[in-house]
Amino acid sequence: MAGKRYLMAPGPTPVPPEVLAAGAQPVLHHRGPDFRAVMLRTLGRLQEVCRTENDVLLFTASGSAAFESAVVNLMSPGERVLAVMAGEFGERWAALARAYGADVHELRYAWGETPRADDVRARLEETGAKVAFVVHSETSTGVVSDVQALAQAAREAGALVVVDAVSSLGAVRLETDAWGLDVVVAGSQKALMTPPGLSVVTVSDSAWGRSQSAALPRFYFDWDRMRASLETGSTPFTPAVTIVAALDVALGLLLEEGLDAAFARHAALGRACREGAKAMGLGLFSPDEERSAIVTAILTPEGIDAREVVLALRDRFGITVAGGHGELGPKLFRIGHIGYYDVFDITTVLAAVEVLLVEGGADIERGVAIARALEAYHETARV
Amino acid sequence: MAGKRYLMAPGPTPVPPEVLAAGAQPVLHHRGPDFRAVMLRTLGRLQEVCRTENDVLLFTASGSAAFESAVVNLMSPGERVLAVMAGEFGERWAALARAYGADVHELRYAWGETPRADDVRARLEETGAKVAFVVHSETSTGVVSDVQALAQAAREAGALVVVDAVSSLGAVRLETDAWGLDVVVAGSQKALMTPPGLSVVTVSDSAWGRSQSAALPRFYFDWDRMRASLETGSTPFTPAVTIVAALDVALGLLLEEGLDAAFARHAALGRACREGAKAMGLGLFSPDEERSAIVTAILTPEGIDAREVVLALRDRFGITVAGGHGELGPKLFRIGHIGYYDVFDITTVLAAVEVLLVEGGADIERGVAIARALEAYHETARV
Numbered sequence: 001m002a003g004k005r006y007l008m009a010p011g012p013t014p015v016p017p018e019v020l021a022a023g024a025q026p027v028l029h030h031r032g033p034d035f036r037a038v039m040l041r042t043l044g045r046l047q048e049v050c051r052t053e054n055d056v057l058l059f060t061a062s063g064s065a066a067f068e069s070a071v072v073n074l075m076s077p078g079e080r081v082l083a084v085m086a087g088e089f090g091e092r093w094a095a096l097a098r099a100y101g102a103d104v105h106e107l108r109y110a111w112g113e114t115p116r117a118d119d120v121r122a123r124l125e126e127t128g129a130k131v132a133f134v135v136h137s138e139t140s141t142g143v144v145s146d147v148q149a150l151a152q153a154a155r156e157a158g159a160l161v162v163v164d165a166v167s168s169l170g171a172v173r174l175e176t177d178a179w180g181l182d183v184v185v186a187g188s189q190k191a192l193m194t195p196p197g198l199s200v201v202t203v204s205d206s207a208w209g210r211s212q213s214a215a216l217p218r219f220y221f222d223w224d225r226m227r228a229s230l231e232t233g234s235t236p237f238t239p240a241v242t243i244v245a246a247l248d249v250a251l252g253l254l255l256e257e258g259l260d261a262a263f264a265r266h267a268a269l270g271r272a273c274r275e276g277a278k279a280m281g282l283g284l285f286s287p288d289e290e291r292s293a294i295v296t297a298i299l300t301p302e303g304i305d306a307r308e309v310v311l312a313l314r315d316r317f318g319i320t321v322a323g324g325h326g327e328l329g330p331k332l333f334r335i336g337h338i339g340y341y342d343v344f345d346i347t348t349v350l351a352a353v354e355v356l357l358v359e360g361g362a363d364i365e366r367g368v369a370i371a372r373a374l375e376a377y378h379e380t381a382r383v
Numbered sequence: 384m385a386g387k388r389y390l391m392a393p394g395p396t397p398v399p400p401e402v403l404a405a406g407a408q409p410v411l412h413h414r415g416p417d418f419r420a421v422m423l424r425t426l427g428r429l430q431e432v433c434r435t436e437n438d439v440l441l442f443t444a445s446g447s448a449a450f451e452s453a454v455v456n457l458m459s460p461g462e463r464v465l466a467v468m469a470g471e472f473g474e475r476w477a478a479l480a481r482a483y484g485a486d487v488h489e490l491r492y493a494w495g496e497t498p499r500a501d502d503v504r505a506r507l508e509e510t511g512a513k514v515a516f517v518v519h520s521e522t523s524t525g526v527v528s529d530v531q532a533l534a535q536a537a538r539e540a541g542a543l544v545v546v547d548a549v550s551s552l553g554a555v556r557l558e559t560d561a562w563g564l565d566v567v568v569a570g571s572q573k574a575l576m577t578p579p580g581l582s583v584v585t586v587s588d589s590a591w592g593r594s595q596s597a598a599l600p601r602f603y604f605d606w607d608r609m610r611a612s613l614e615t616g617s618t619p620f621t622p623a624v625t626i627v628a629a630l631d632v633a634l635g636l637l638l639e640e641g642l643d644a645a646f647a648r649h650a651a652l653g654r655a656c657r658e659g660a661k662a663m664g665l666g667l668f669s670p671d672e673e674r675s676a677i678v679t680a681i682l683t684p685e686g687i688d689a690r691e692v693v694l695a696l697r698d699r700f701g702i703t704v705a706g707g708h709g710e711l712g713p714k715l716f717r718i719g720h721i722g723y724y725d726v727f728d729i730t731t732v733l734a735a736v737e738v739l740l741v742e743g744g745a746d747i748e749r750g751v752a753i754a755r756a757l758e759a760y761h762e763t764a765r766v
Contacts, residue, residue, distance in 0.1 A: 005409065005411075005417075007409070007410060007411075007412055009412050011621065012410045012411075012412065012413065012621060012624060013410070014409065014410065015409070015410050020407040020408075020409070020625075021407060023406060023407060023578075023625065024403040024404060024406060024407035025403075026388065026390070026397065026398070026403070027390060027395045027396070027397060027398050027572070027578055027579075028388075028390075028395075029390055029392050029395065029703045030395065030579070032697065032703055033697075034388075060443070060444055060445055060448075060579070060580055061443055061444045061448070061603065062443055062603070062620040062621045062622070063620075063621070064602075064603055064620045065443075065444070065603040065620065068602050068603050095602075096602045099600055099601065099602045099605075100600045100602070101600060187621070189410070189621060195406075195410055195623065195624065195625040195626075196410075196413070196443070196621045196622065196623050196624055196625075197443055197580045197622075197623030197625070197626060216600070217482055217483045217484060217599070217600070218482065219447075219451050219478075219479045219482045219483070220444065220445070220447060220448040220451050222482075237445040237446075237447045237448065238394065238395060238445045238446070238570070238572060238579045239445070239579065239580075240578065240579050240580030240623060240626065241395060241578065241579055242403075242406065242578040242579075242580070242626075243578075243580060243623065243625075243626070314415065314416075320412045320415055
């Protein structure tokens with residue numbers, strides 16, 4: 001065993017070698033012209049990836065922190081917010097807003113359900129909340145919501161919409177401007193193919209307007225302090241300069257592939273993973289639909305504990321997948337396929353799963369999963 | 384001109400090649416055993432470097448953010464705090480606490496002065512503040528304060544002491560436990576020889592106690608959420624795993640050199656820089672004393688604008704030094720010498736300064752600065 005590692009979790013994700021190499025270049029001073037050029041190019045590329053003319057702010061912090069910046073820059077104590085919740089991350093944003101004293105109203109679904117625009121509209125009208133939190137890709141369940149429809153419902157109900165696109169940006173279609181998304185939050189370590197440490201926030205004019213009267217206290221996460229960096233490339237606090245240099249290169253790769261091609265690749269990867277799992281006779285927890293292109297949640301057969309599959313994949317084969325949260329732990333495991341992946345990553349993990357399940361007594365015809373995954377990938381990618 | 388770069392600013396600082404290489408290894412999953420081992424070793428090494436048995440928390444964010452974590456975990460709205468201010472960073476912490484609604488009392492000195500313990504004691508008794516902010520190394524002026532004495536005065540006046548050691552940790556003596564420092568804040572990108580992106584907070588039992596009733600809102604910076612990572616190595620939010628891997632290696636290098644040896648090296652670098660500048664006939668803004676081992680602030684001769692020296696060093700020689708803040712801009716420039724530096728870095732920057740000043744009409748005997756810097760370094764390093 002050479003100790004080779006396969007990172008198949010829904011983040012952090014594998015980073016292309018040229019991106020790792022860019023991050024290993026000597027440190028640039030964050031106020032000098034060399035770094036300024038990198039930072040301004042990175043912000044411009046992020047606008048392209050977010051498909052927006054809105055301002056893009058880059059924080060040295062995780063995706064959760066970027067979401068926190070949205071809360072503290074948009075809200076005042078006691079203000080109402082609607083949190084759309086159908087999994088771990090929906091719940092996290094509600095807890096975050098509560099920690100800041102917001103009056104959080106929930107639109108709660110069972111984990112694994114897909115939020116519906118009509119429900120969002122109705123709950124906003126009922127509560128009068130002027131801000132709505134929605135999750136684009138709920139990494140805990142594999143559900144990718146129809147953010148376009150959810151955002152339209154929010155806008156019609158007079159609310160600003162804050163979108164958690166941490167695991168979706170760059171993997172599935174997200175049109176910040178065309179869909180009227182006021183705030184989009186993302187992280188460097190998912191489909192953007194960069195090490196963790198940076199997070200992204202896009203801010204619409206309406207969101208900037210609201211931030212001027214938002215009274216929650218803030219300093220490091222204050223959008224106004226960050227605003228100057230849009231012109232000068234110089235952030236108020238020392239940024240993670242090496243990760244910015246890495247992100248710059250990764251965004252270049254993504255834009256070179258082309259966003260539409262990247263979205264098609266992710267859709268094909270998701271379909272390959274689902275078709276392969278089904279060919280093994282396994283049930284899916286995540287929806288069997290095209291949007292479900294981020295993470296595939298697979299149910300283990302009766303009598304096989306998914307937690308043991310996760311550990312055996314890791315300890316015997318060096319493959320990291322994610323387990324299920326809480327009660328879902330024994331029932332499912334999750335394969336992430338966002339960013340620097342191709343179909344042979346899918347066949348690798350399915351092959352390893354097949355070995356373990358057969359050993360565990362499952363009645364699986366050897367090889368069909370791989371064959372079906374490859375077939376499904378090429379059918380989908382061809383479209 | 385090969386475009387070779389010399390980073391001589393007081394942060395970020397140059398990173399040793401083996402540290403850059405460690406940060407370019409494939410991304411580890413932040414909840415797996417490979418990363419857990421790295422994280423726990425890093426936290427242990429940070430305890431050694433901080434000379435503490437206190438808990439060490441590692442945030443993915445800048446040093447300012449780590450200071451923010453101290454404010455929001457120790458304070459409630461309207462509570463009194465004493466901010467000791469003698470430069471840019473002292474002022475930053477006062478502004479930060481004010482942004483969170485603290486009742487900030489100032490102990491203000493002219494920039495370049497060294498805070499005095501008797502003043503701290505008197506102002507704490509006068510105000511009744513139960514928390515004091517002190518700056519160990521005021522990077523804007525080059526002053527390194529006697530934190531041991533300041534902390535003792537604070538303790539005698541019944542206040543917790545929060546120490547900004549962002550640019551001092553690993554470069555000058557800092558004894559968290561022996562000096563009774565409740566909270567020490569540092570960053571990865573200074574004497575810890577690592578790219579920016581991580582920051583460190585040590586938390587004493589008294590500080591943990593106070594945090595339990597501190598009512599300021601917090602989520603990403605909440606110490607309690609971070610606490611579990613001390614046992615498990617698993618942080619609540621995705622950390623900058625590649626920078627943690629880099630920091631681990633950098634701390635190993637620092638501990639291999641030995642902290643006392645590193646402190647002696649920095650003292651010698653500081654003295655070499657001062658003696659070289661004086662040999663050129665230049666005046667010092669930073670104190671001419673042993674503790675002043677982080678950054679040397681040098682006054683340009685009458686008639687030579689320091690801002691032009693800073694730009695010429697950068698544009699003609701690829702050397703980044705720092706300018707003076709605000710009104711000090713035309714008068715001084717600052718050479719940082721913390722972390723991965725030896726005496727030839729000092730002679731390089733002094734040689735370049737000599738060229739520029741002679742061109743600018745200064746009456747400088749060529750070569751004496753370099754000779755004197757080398758002599759002073761070896762005199763000091765020998766002691």
